[in-house]
Amino acid sequence: MTPEILARITAARAARDLSDLARQAVGTTAETTSTAERIETARRLRHMANQIVDLVVLAEALAGAEWSEITEALGRIEPGTVKAEYADAVAEWSSLTEAEATESAADIEDMDAWYARHREDHDPDLEKPVANLLNRY
Template identity: 50%
Template sequence: MTPETLARLAAARAHRDLSDLARQGVGGIGCAAGARERIEAARRLRVTVTGLLDLVVLGGEPWEGIARALCRRDVETVRAEYAEAVPYWQVAPATVLREAAGEARDLDAWYRRHREDIDPPVENPVFDLLVRG
């Protein structure tokens, strides 16, 4: 399994978490939560989005393409921002590799439960990634 595949698996997890957090926000919008609680919930969404973006960046695109996608001009600055994270994905711990198939199946089951008509019509998007990767 490649580091890019592992980063994409982690990105799928972040997508799921972001969706769950957003749905909870909609469900709780009418409750009596104060500004502090609403801000904390919104901050959790932002932290999750930032983590997701980082995972997608680490998914194997050349740095020039990453800089363009981030609307950034200096490729070396972008590369330096992720310099510490890249080695982490280059050497995957054995436990991550063993758990990947089970996690992929769990994410696929979550996707099938929440899929809408406008979503891609695939049954096992994450497990299929592992098979290809």
């Protein structure tokens, strides 16, 4: 398994966690909670969404995408600045061994099962959306 695939799996895991937290937020809409609790939940959702963006950028960088394309997709202006922001993460993930990457992605089947439980009719009809990453390369 490559660091790019691990980054994509990690992004999928983060998206799953964000979805779970968002569903919980909907479920507590009518509960009596404090202003601080509602705002903190919203802040956690925003933080998690930002983490997903970072993981997707990391995966694209590891896949060899041009920094100019990544920068444009982020709505930013200077590719050098964006590349510098992600340089440490790209270097760290690039240095992972295949064994380390494989070990870090041990929950692929659990994520596919989660997707199957939560999939709705308008979602892609895939049996193994995460595990299929292993067959791409």
